[in-house]
Structure formats: C-alpha cells, structure tokens
Amino acid sequence: MKRIFVLTMALALLGLCTLGHASPAQAAYDGPKLKFRVAHTTPPGNHITLAFEKFKELVEQKSDGKIKVQIFPNAILGSDRVLMEGAQKGSLEMAVSSTPNMANFSPLYQVFDLPYITSPDKQQQFYAAIDKGPLADYFHKVANDIGLEPIMYAEYGYRNFVSIKRPIRGVADLAGLKMRTTDSTVEVEVAKILKMNPTPVAWGETYTALQQGTVDGEGNTFPHMYGAKHHEVLKYAATTYHNYCMQVMMANKKWWDKQPASVQKVIREAAAEALQYQRDVLYPKNEREAREGFLKAGITIVDLTDEQLDEFRKATRPVWDKFKNVLPDDLVQMVLDTQK
Template sequence: MKTKLISFLVVALSFFTASALMAAEPYTGKTIKLRIASPSPNGSNMVRGYEKFVELVKEKSNDKIQIKLFPNAVLGSDRTTLESVQRGTLDMASCSSPNMASFAREYMVFDLPYITSPEYQQNLYNALDKGELGKYFETVANRIGLTTIMWSEYGYRNYVSTNKPLNNLNDLKGLKVRTTDSPIEVAVAKSLGMVPAPVSWGETFTALQQGTVDAEGNNWEHLVTAKHIEVLKYAMDSQHNYSMHILMMNKKAFDALPPEAQAILREAAAEALTWQRKISENLDETSKKAMLDAKIKFHDLSDAERAELKTKTKVVWDEFKKELDPKALELLLSTQK
C-alpha cells in the first residue's frame, strides 16, 4: 500500500511540476523534431488547438522544438496512431475519450450517458487540469506507456440521420448507427433500439454516403468541419455523451527530453488548451446554424423527452457500474456539483 502511495505521489508531482512554474526556462539544446497525429478535420476546434500548441512551442523554444501536425486521419485512426505512440514510432497522437477504452477500461467512465452536464464544465476542467481527476488519469496513462499532454475540448454528441426523420425518441429505433469502439457507446445505442456499428472516424463519411450506416452520434461542429452535413438530413439534440480528445505522448520519449524541453511542452499545452476551450464555447450555436443553412431538419428535445432519454439509458449505468473503478466514478461525479 505504501509503495502504491509513493508511486501515485511521484506521478502527481511530475504531472503538476511544469504548471507550477512561472515560465519555462529557455531551451538551448539540440533541435528536437516531433510529430502529432489527429483524426480530426482541418478547421475543427481540436486541430485548431493543436495548431496553437505547435505555434506556442515554436515561439517558446525559439524554433528549437519543431512539431509537425498531421490532421484528418492521414496517419490513421485514433487507435492506430496511439498504438504507434505506444510503440515509439510516433511522438504524439490525439485519441477520443471513447476510443481510449480500447487502451484502458478506466476511460470508459467518461462515456456513461449524462454523467456530465454543461453547467459544471469549469468544475470538470479544473479537476482534469489541476485536481485529483487529472492525477488519477495520469497514473492510468503512465501504466500504458503514455503521458497526457492536453485534454482537448470536443463537446456533446447528438444523433443525426441520413434518411430517417428524428421527430421523437422512437424514431431512433432501427437506425444503424456508427459508434466508436467504446463498449458503453455501443450499449447506449442498443438501449435506444439502435443497431450499433463501430466504424473508425476516417471511414465514417464513406459509410454514411454508401449506406453502410445511416446515423451517427457527434457534436455539431465536427459534423460541419468534416463535411458530414453533405449527406445528413435530420438531427436531434440528444447530448447523450460528452467527449474529449486526449493528446498523448510516449512516456519514455517525454522523460528522455531535456527538462527545459519538457517544461516548454507542458506550458505551451496549458496555454493552447485554455485558448482551445475558449474558442469552443460558441461553436455549437454557429455550427447548428450552418447545419440549418444546409437544410438539415432539427428536433429539439423537450424537457420530458430528455428525461425519458436519461431513463432509457440508465440501464447502461447498471450494466457497466461493476466494471468501472469506483474511484474514477467518484472523482468524475464530484465535479458535477
């Protein structure tokens, strides 16, 4: 027990050391070249955040730390690129919180339907950035050979369809919906009478276009920037799941960097994250307008319908609660008050 406690404290200390510094020391060593992979499309809030990160690192290191960003899944899906990071053949990769369940089951806690609410968003940010929740998941990341660089804002997922009007909850039944690899996301779809079909993000547009799937759950902004609105016709503001994109780096590779370089990466990531979250605040509204302009028909849930949706998906909590670490569940729920 004592050994575990010491291990946890070491991780927590290393995780927060950089953020405690007033400013990173100048880096004067050899030029460092790094690569980041992201499945998200150009113009999305995630990619814009990573572009800001690259820019800040360049500025703070006087161009001695050079990062090349590969967006739009050009190096592969979340899972493929993060596996490359684990192997050490890629420096950093961004993976959605649902897809992180493939690497560590603890991340599934974020997928529970309606476990978070927009009104407590800042509480969640604080807990991830400088609280026990962030420390907990840094320990998890270290266990699988990674270190967390950024908890990028993604947003709330909503159901959309290519061919079936979504005028009420019953209309969800029978839809073949694209999901991530998350067991909980699959279970949520089943609880609503949908037919889940895990499809990698880079293949989703084609799957919708060809009719392999006829629905998906995603945030409005991603649907617009990925041009999915070209094939979508109907939308429902289900807000059934909150997601983040987590930028990870190989832990051994990070630890091998000079301390000054590590501090610059941490400092730039913190500043880029603050900026990225700020620009994300109004994206739902502007993206929804773009979808309306594309003639997509919306059904906004009434309070009664949203309550019914929460009731229908409560079975997922019952199904997975025993599989989740009680500590992770406790820490996340503590942010929602």
C-alpha cells in the same frame, strides 16, 4: 542640454530596471533543439485542429524556434487506434485519440461514455478536475501504465444523435436505426438499449458509410461532423448531449521521460495555453458555425426540451449497471463529484 542629459540617464535607468525585473516567462529558452510529431484525425478548420496548430505555434515561440512540431491532421496517418498504437510503440512521439477510442487501451476511459454522467452546465467544475484535480491524477497513472504520458485533454464537446432517416424528437425515433459507433462498449450498449443497431465504423469511413446507407446515423458533435462534411448527407439532428468527449494528446512515455525539464516545461505550458484558447475562443465559435452550416444545408435540428432530455436520461441509465464490474465505484463517483 542638461535637461536632455538628465532625461537620457532616467530612460537608461528605467531600461536597466525593466531588464532586472523581467518575468521568468520571458526568459530565453536554454534547452536543446528538438523535432517531434503529433498526429490526429480531426479535419481542417475544426476547433480541435486549430487547437493543435496553436500548440505548435506556442511550442516554437516559447523555445525560440529550437523545438519544431510537425502536425499530421485529418487521419493522414490512420485512425485514432492506429495513431495511439504508434505512440505506444514509439513510432510516433505524440498521438491524439478521442476518449471513446481510448477504450482500446484501457476500459477505464469509458467512464466518460456513460450517458449523461456529465452535463454542459457543469463544465468548469469538470475542467478543474481533469486539468489539475483528482481526475488528472487518476488518468495520469492509467496512461503511464499503458506506456503513455497525457499532455493535453483537448475539448471535443457533447455528442448529439443525427440521422439520414427521420427526425429525432424522442427515444422511440431512434429504434431500428443502424447507428455508427466507436469501439467503446459503453457506446455500443447505449445504442442497444435505445433499440438501435450499433455498427462500429472508423471515423475516416463514416461519411461513405452514411452516403451508402451502411449506417443510418451517428452520435457526434456538430463541429466534428460539419468539418468532415457529413452535413452533405445528413438530414436530421437532435441536441441529445448524451455524452461528453475529449481528444487526448498522449506522448510515448519513454520518449517523454528522456526529455530534459526545459523541454517538458515548454510543452506543458504550450498545451495549457492552447487548451484555454480552445475552450474560450475556438470551441464556442466552431459550435456556432457548425450549427449554422447544418441549418443552411437543410438539416432539421430539434432542440430537445428538459422533459425530452429526461426521457433519454431515464432510458439510458440502465447502461451504468452493465459496467459496474468494469468501472470502479470510486472513479464513477469522482466524475459525478464534478457535477455538484
């Protein structure tokens, strides 16, 4: 009996010690109840869609269910531009847009569209700069100046050229193709310099445009195209990796500034954790699955060699000169510094 008593007391003391040293992350949420909406254009199953679902899960978990997140995926509420205009005006609390489509709101986002300004083998340096480094600070001000608050730079990936017309093994194979682009003027100039015919088409209309021959191809990531079922109509692809893109989740700034610190903390933490999960787990898995899906659909994928990629780099470099008056030298250098 004495042993049992001593053991019981020891366990009780251990429990008190554990409670006394609980980490701040485990502290109960003491903020208000809240409900907000996030709208994006990404299709079901895509790593971007799954990242926002993870964000929702984490926000609700960290707030003990007091903060509810309503997700509107797959362009249900409109295109990137329409959604971000909603966030700007305050008719939506949060919206998501690709960085090329953010050019509708500030031309400075086009710096990421410059062909080959970043490369897949330097991603960790880039992440550090856009998450908490100089690029994060720079674009925080850019967003605030247009009435938005950046919450999460979700991974989108590197774009590749694809076609319904012919295999792509070099620059010459793109000539004459009607290429779907976003509203980014950089993207349009890239198409022009590669002797394609740029055709801006909203993302939600691209499948039909390919199907009907309104466009002959597009430049996008394999997961994004696969999730939107573009593999059903595409025939050829090449790993051009010609530019990197992000899906930026923005909040209406006035709405964000009204939220107490407890709410902002939960949202920031959830966004950071969801982003890391996306980069480490969701994106690599989705990239593999999309590539396999392309091959199973009979799409010919040409994996370009370093020499072939050099041809694309040299051919598209003059595009940079066309935007010297739009993109400040210090911003371009800031991105280039991430590639060292």
